[in-house]
Amino acid sequence: MAALLGAEVDYFSAQLATPTLDELYSYAAVMTWCNYPYADNVAMGDVLADFVDAGGKVILGQWCFPTAGNYLAGRIMEDPLYCPVLSCAGWGAGTYLGDGMRCPTQLGPVTTLTTSYLDIVTGLAPGASWDGHIGSSYAAIWNADKNVWYSPGNLGGMYESGAENSWYPAF
Numbered sequence: 001m002a003a004l005l006g007a008e009v010d011y012f013s014a015q016l017a018t019p020t021l022d023e024l025y026s027y028a029a030v031m032t033w034c035n036y037p038y039a040d041n042v043a044m045g046d047v048l049a050d051f052v053d054a055g056g057k058v059i060l061g062q063w064c065f066p067t068a069g070n071y072l073a074g075r076i077m078e079d080p081l082y083c084p085v086l087s088c089a090g091w092g093a094g095t096y097l098g099d100g101m102r103c104p105t106q107l108g109p110v111t112t113l114t115t116s117y118l119d120i121v122t123g124l125a126p127g128a129s130w131d132g133h134i135g136s137s138y139a140a141i142w143n144a145d146k147n148v149w150y151s152p153g154n155l156g157g158m159y160e161s162g163a164e165n166s167w168y169p170a171f
Helices: 041-053
Strands: 029-032 057-060 085-095 114-124 129-134 137-143 148-150
Touching (some): 041 057, 085 137
Parallel strands (some): 029 057, 057 148
Antiparallel strands (some): 137 148
């Protein structure tokens, strides 16, 4: 992710603790995905919503929506003014259908993309935008008013293949 963004990236294990809002203030954006349980999934979601309210940007990665056991909760997930995703139909795999146009990366537009693990997003919050499909899911969903993006097949910046042409919001 650091190479794609052209900036330094820090890692924080939210499995061990929840970052404070003061800790998040030093960042323009935060990305989270949950392969393991959060130390406190409600507190994590609440501090991310506070971060957005303070002008920060958040990328919600795979499994933030409750599709695979571990998930993010709190205001950022429960309030559709933040989370652009309202529903998922579990998880699966998918290949990019070539129908995206709006989310170019620093390396050029998305051409190919495949993932073995993907939240199957089926419902979007009112006012949410999206671009492209991976299998039966949307590839990228965002709520521009709140600066929150949902990347349903994104494991910390990596899809299974085609990662060099993945969706990242333009900050």
